[in-house]
Amino acid sequence: MALGELPDYPWDQLAPFAARAREHVDGLVDLSIGSPVDPTPDLIRNALAAATDAHAYPQTVGTPALREAVVEWFERRRGVTGLTVDHVLPTIGSKELVAFLPFMLGLGEGDAVVHPRAAYPTYAIGAAMAGAQAIASDDPAEWPANTRLVWLNSPGNPDGRVLSVDELRAAVTRARELGAIVASDECYAELGWDAPWDAERIPSVLDPRVIGDDRHDVIAVYSLSKQSNLAGYRAAFVAGCRTVLGRLLTVRKHAGLMLPAPLQAAMVVALGDDGHVQLQRERYRARRAVLKPALESAAFRIDRSEAGLYLWATEGRDAWESIGRLADLGILAGPGVFYGDFHPRHVRLSLTATDERIAAAATRLRAVGDSL
Numbered sequence: 575m576a577l578g579e580l581p582d583y584p585w586d587q588l589a590p591f592a593a594r595a596r597e598h599v600d601g602l603v604d605l606s607i608g609s610p611v612d613p614t615p616d617l618i619r620n621a622l623a624a625a626t627d628a629h630a631y632p633q634t635v636g637t638p639a640l641r642e643a644v645v646e647w648f649e650r651r652r653g654v655t656g657l658t659v660d661h662v663l664p665t666i667g668s669k670e671l672v673a674f675l676p677f678m679l680g681l682g683e684g685d686a687v688v689h690p691r692a693a694y695p696t697y698a699i700g701a702a703m704a705g706a707q708a709i710a711s712d713d714p715a716e717w718p719a720n721t722r723l724v725w726l727n728s729p730g731n732p733d734g735r736v737l738s739v740d741e742l743r744a745a746v747t748r749a750r751e752l753g754a755i756v757a758s759d760e761c762y763a764e765l766g767w768d769a770p771w772d773a774e775r776i777p778s779v780l781d782p783r784v785i786g787d788d789r790h791d792v793i794a795v796y797s798l799s800k801q802s803n804l805a806g807y808r809a810a811f812v813a814g815c816r817t818v819l820g821r822l823l824t825v826r827k828h829a830g831l832m833l834p835a836p837l838q839a840a841m842v843v844a845l846g847d848d849g850h851v852q853l854q855r856e857r858y859r860a861r862r863a864v865l866k867p868a869l870e871s872a873a874f875r876i877d878r879s880e881a882g883l884y885l886w887a888t889e890g891r892d893a894w895e896s897i898g899r900l901a902d903l904g905i906l907a908g909p910g911v912f913y914g915d916f917h918p919r920h921v922r923l924s925l926t927a928t929d930e931r932i933a934a935a936a937t938r939l940r941a942v943g944d945s946l
Contacts (some may be wrong), residue, residue, distance in 0.1 A: 582910045584695060591901040593855035598904025603935040605923040608731075608883045608908045610803040612857060615850040618802060618840050625839035632835040634827050636664040636811075640838045643845040644811050646728060651848070652763065654780040654794075654813075656787055663819050663826075664833045667808035668797040669763055672696045672725075674755060676704035678825045679818075681722050688717050689725040690737070691916045692886075694735040697725045710914050714748035721754045725772040726779060729762040729771075729881035732913045732922035735883050737768070739777045742784045746792060746837070755818060761810075764851055765858060776881060780814055789815045794840070799850045802844045802881055809841045811835070858883065861925045861932045868936035869923070871943030877920070886910075888920045896921050903938040 588606055596602045626643035635641070641659035648654040648662075665671045673696050685706040689697035692708060699907065701708035701723075705845035711717060717724065725747055728737035737745070742758070749756045756781035764774050780794050793814035812819065826832075833841075844850075852905055866876055866885055874887040889896055900907050900921070910920030927935070 578705070580699065580702060585908075586896075588906065588908070591897055592719070592906050594898075594901040595906045596903045598938075600904060600934055600938075602904055602906060603927060603931045603938075604906045605925075605927055606908045608800070608924045608926050610800065610805050610926055611928055612803050612854060614807075615847075616801045616802065616845075617847060617850070618844045622807075622836050622840040625700075625836040628835040630835070632832045632838060634832045635823055636661065636662070636833070637835075637838050637842075639842050639887035640664060640845075643842045644813060647845040648778070648780065651775075651939065652760075652778045652781070653775055653776050655782060656789075657780070657813060660781040660816050661789065661819065662685060662811055662813045664838060665795075665810045665812055666831060666833055668759070668795050668810040669696055670831070671795060671810065671812060671943060673700045673703060675822075676700045676723055678822055679723060679755065681706045684720060685722040686718050686720045687723045687725065688721050689752075690727050690730060690735075690914075691915050692730060692735070692910075693725075694731045695912060695914075697727075704869040710916065713797050714745050715753060717748060717754075719752060721749070721752045724749045724754050724756045726756065726758040728758065728760060729765065729776060730878070731762065731882060732884050732908070732910070732920075733877065733917075734762075734882035734884060736771055737777055739781065739783045739892075740780050742777060742781070746779065746785055755815075756792045757793045758792075760794050762882040763796070763799060764801045764876065765883060766881040767859065767862060771881050777862055791815050791818060793818055794935065798841060798844050801854060803854065804840075804844065807837050807840060809837055809844070811841075824889075857929075858925045861927070861929065864932050864936045865923065865925065868939040868943075872939040873943070875946060883925055885923045885925070886920055887923060888918060891919055893918055903935075903942070905935050905938065927942075 579827045644662040645657045687701035691710045698708035763776045797810040908922040910917035
């Protein structure tokens with residue numbers, strides 16, 4: 575099947591609201607995109623610089639050092655045991671994997687790809703690019719018989735929802751009944767805020783409590799963009815079922831999808847250092863502590879948002895109306911309609927702005943609250 579016409583890129587619709595927000599006397603506070611603003615840690619930048627004599631082609635499968643670092647990271651940070659270097663594969667960021675996974679798995683017309691009801695739009699785009707049907711559902715009992723791929727997202731984007739061990743296990747059980755592959759997008763797993771996730775590890779779909787020692791048709795996707803401020807590096811990886819990863823590796827070899835060697839060296843250092851991750855987590859925790867009560871003072875209700883990089887908010891009116899009202903305050907957010915058809919009254923606000931810009935947004939929001 576030939577690639578059909580895709581929808582316009584949704585964020586282009588924000589252009590007039592961005593222009594409106596820029597007119598604010600104190601300038602724009604852009605909370606629409608989760609793009610890191612804090613510096614890439616020096617130890618990672620130094621590792622990148624030291625590896626720039628990269629005269630040979632990089633390994634699609636990843637260097638032994640990188641694969642070992644991913645295995646060690648999964649056990650140390652995620653509680654996932656039993657992985658070997660044959661169970662991991664680097665990717666050029668996580669978005670390309672999300673977009674191309676249905677195609678690389680051979681899905682097409684007549685196949686269904688399930689994703690969350692509040693969902694990163696690339697899940698549905700990936701289904702469309704393969705000619706498959708995208709279905710938004712959080713209830714495994716609703717998943718149809720032709721389901722071939724199930725996307726889980728925990729913590730969720732945009733809503734910050736964390737799936738418990740029981741919920742992950744139920745999803746895997748149902749997917750296996752249907753003969754479907756489970757792909758769990760876990761890119762915000764280091765960013766837990768509300769109890770119990772402020773103290774407990776957010777579970778991975780590869781956690782032994784979820785799948786035991788059976789990784790068949792289950793994979794987890796992770797990115798270093800948020801935890802390590804490496805969005806510009808496009809540093810990510812996938813882990814899990816050896817058979818699924820073997821198929822992906824073959825496709826990627828033929829397509830030349832190779833993570834540059836200097837980036838692989840930088841990832842090894844990033845994965846081995848927990849200190850910079852904790853520092854970044856505390857930055858986001860502090861910004862959340864400023865922005866969340868300010869939104870609430872301005873009559874927004876914060877739903878879910880127990881983890882992740884965003885606040886999922888509603889003031890009980892149409893999302894585009896809220897986007898306009900925020901733009902008048904010089905604040906740019908993302909409308910809930912970008913994330914599916916089920917949240918027309920929500921907006922998503924990112925924590926990826928400087929301390930000064932977050933404080934500016936909070937001041938403007940509190941002024942609205944004082945006038946209510």
